Amino acid sequence: MYKSLSFEVNGRRLAAMEWGSPEGPPVLALHGWLDNAASFTRLSEYLPQCRLIAIDLAGHGFSDHRPAGTHYYIWDNVADVLAVADQLGLKRFSLAGHSMGAGISMLIAGAFAERVEQLFLIDGLAPLDYAADELPVLMAQAIDKRARMGRRTLRPYTSFEQAVQVRMGGRWPVSRQAALWLLERGLREQDGGWYWRSDSALMLPSVVRLCEAQIEAFLRRISAPVLVVMADRGIGLERVEAQVGLIDNVELRVLPGTHHLHLEQEAAVLIAKLMNDRLHCAA
Template sequence: MHSSWQFEVHGRRLAVMEWGDPQGMPVVALHGWLDNAASFTLLARHLPRIRLIALDLAGHGFSDHRAAGQPYYIWDNVADVQALLDELALDSVALLGHSMGAGVATLFAGAFPERVSRLLLLDGLTPLDYPAEQLPQQMAEALLKGTRLSRRSLRPYASFEQAVQARMNGRWPVSRAAACWLLERGLRQQPDGWVWRSDLALTRPSVVRLCEQQITAFVRRLTMPVLLVMAEQGIGMARVEPWLELMPSLELKVLAGGHHLHLEEEAAVRIAGWIGERLV
C-alpha cells in the first residue's frame, strides 16, 4: 500500500508517493526520464522498514507541467528536490535515483552535500553532457528540432491495454506489471482515447547541457557514501567510468538486467537487500 500527497512550489503542484514505515529512515527517490514515482513500487515492497518518498518530477506523473515554452533543464529539478526536503523538514536524507533521477541526485548532492547522507544510484550517475566546444552547434540543432517537435501531437491510444503493450516494448522494455504501475500514474483518459500525462516538451532536445568539467565539479563534492548499481544491459559502463575514481566512498555493483533493473524481481530483491543493509 502507498499514500499520495502534493505540495506547491511557486504555484506549481508537485506530487509524491510514499511507502513503508512512516517512522522509518526516510529515503527520497527520483525516477528516470518519462517515468514517474511508481517506478519505485517494486523496490518499496522489499523495503517495508524504510520510509520511501518518491517525487513525480515536474512534467511527469501527477505533477504539474512547467510553464508553456519553458525548457526542461535537469538542474531545475534540483530546486524541486530542495523544496521537497524543506516541505518534509528533513535536514539530511538518503537519495535514491534511477537514470535521469540519478543525475538529479548527483547534482543535488554536489550542491548540498551537507543535506545528503548517502547516494543510492541505479543505472545512472551524471546528467548527459555536451562538449563545451560543440555547444553552439548543439544549441542550433536543438532549437531547430524543438521548433519542429512543438508542432507535433501524439495520437491517443485506443485502450489502456494498447498503451501497456507499447510501454512493454519501448526502447527500455519492462514487464507487464511494471508497465501497468507506470501507466496508472502516467496516462489519462479523454474522449478519444488514452494519452500521456507527461509533458510533450520533455521530448525536445536540450538547448544547453552541462559540460564534463562542470559535471566533474559536482562529482568531486560527493564525499558521502555512494552505492552505484549498474545494469549489464543498461546504459553502459562507458557513461559512468570517467567519474568513478572521483568518489572516495564509492561502492560499485553490476547486476544482470536491463535499464529498469529495479523493476525486475530478481534485481530488485538484490538492490533492496543492499539498501536495507546500509540504512536499516
Template sequence: MYKSWSFEVSGRRLAVMEWGDPDAVPVLALHGWLDNAATFMQLAPRLPAVRLIAIDLAGHGESGHRPAGTPYYIWDNIADVLAVADQLELERFSLLGHSMGAGVAMMLAACAPQRVARLFLIEGLAPLVYEARELPELMAEALARHKRMERRTLRPYETFEQGVAARINGRWPVSPEAARWLVERGLERCSGGWRWRSDPALMLPSVVRFSEAQVEAFLLRVRAPVELVLGTGGIDPARMQRLLPLLRDARLHVLAGNHHLHLEPGAAAEIATLIINSLREAGSH
C-alpha cells in the first residue's frame, strides 16, 4: 500500500505517492512525459527496504500546473525535486527516473552531486538534443506554436474506460492493469465526461533546447554511480550507449520489454533486484 499526500512549492501543489518505511533508504522517483507517479506501481511493492517517494511533476497527475503562459522546461523540475527533498529533510538521496524523469534525475545529479547517492535510470539518460545550427529556427517555430495554441482544451472522453483504452494503445503500449493505474491518477471528471488532469501546454514544443555539447557537460559532472536499464523494444539505444562512457561510474542493463518495461511484472522484478543489490553494495562500502 501507499500513501498519497502533497505540499506547496512556490505556490503550486506538488502531489506525491509514497511507499515503504519512513526510516528506510530514501529514493525519489520521477516519471516520464505525460505519465504520473503511478508509473511506479509495479515496481514499488518489490522494494520493501526502500522509502520510495514518487512525485507528480508539475503539470502532471495530481500536481498543479505552471502559471498560464509559462513554458514547461525539463530543467525547471530540478528545483521542484530539490524542494521536495528539502521539505522531507533529505540531505542525501538516490533517484529513480523513467524516460523524461531519467533526464531530470541526471541533470539534478550533475547540479547537486553532494545530494545524490545513486541514479537508477530506466529508458532514459539525458534530455533530447538538437544541432546548434537548428536552434534559431526551432525557437521561431516554437514561439509561433505557443502563440497559436496557448492553453488549448482537449476533447474529453465520454467514459473512464475510453481513457483506459487510449492509454493501453498509446505510442508505447502498456497492459490494461498499468493503464488503469496511470489513468486513475491522470483523469478527472468534467462536464463532458473525463479529461486529463495534465496541462495541455505540456504538448507544446520547448522554446529553448539543448545542444549535444551542453548535455555532455552535464554527464561529465555526474558523480553518483548510475544503473541504466534499457528495454529490447524501447527507445533507440545507440545514443544511450554512446553517451554512457561520459559517466564516471555506470552500468548498462538490457532487459526484455518496451519503453514502459518497468510496468511489466518480469522486468519490474529484475529492475527491483538490481536496485536492491546496488543499494546493498553502497551500504557495504
C-alpha cells in the first residue's frame, strides 16, 4: 500500500505516492513522459526500507495541468521537484528517474549538486539534445504546429478495458498489471467514456530546446554517484554509452528488458538490489 501526498507549488497541486519506511533514506522518483507516479509501484515492492516518494509531474496523473498557453519544458520540472523536496523538509535526497524522469533528475543533479545524494536512472540519462544550427528551424516549426493544434481533447475510450489493451500494445508495451497500475491513475471517467488525465499539451513540440553543449555542461557538473540501468531492448543505449564518460562517478548496467523494465518483475528485483546496496538498505 502507498500513502497519498499532495503539495501546492505556485498555486498548482502536485500529487505523489509514498511507499516504504518513513525513517529510510529518501528517494524522489520521477516518471517518464505520459506516465505517472504509479510507474514505480513494482519497484516499491523491493525497496521496503527506503522512503520512496514518486511524484506525478505537472500535467500527469493526479497533478494539475499547467495554465493554458504555458509550455511543458522539461527544465520547469526542476523547480517543481525542488519545491516538493523543500515541503518535505529534505535538504538532501536521492533521485530515481525513468526516461524523461531520468533527464529531469540529471538536470537537478547538475544544477543543484549539493542537494543530491545519489542518482538512479532507468533507461535514460539526459534530455534530448539537438544540433545548434537546427534550433531556429525547429522553433519555427514548433510555433506553427502549436498554432494549428492548440490544446486538443482526445477521443475517449469506450471502456477501461479497451484502454488497458491499447496501453499493453502501445509504442512501449507493458504487462497487464503494469497497464492497470498506470491507467488507474492516468484515466478519468466522464459521460460514459474514459479520458486521459494527462494534459494534451504534453503532445506539442517544445519551442525552445537544448543543444549538445548545454547537456554536456550539466553532465560534467554532477558530483553525486550515478547508477544508469539501461534495457537491452529499450531506447537510446548508444547515446547513453557516449554520455556516461562525462560523469566522474558513474556505473552503467544493461539488463534484459524493454523501455519500462522497472515495471517488469525480474528487472525490478535487480534494480532494487542495486539501489538497496548503494543506499545501504536491507531489502
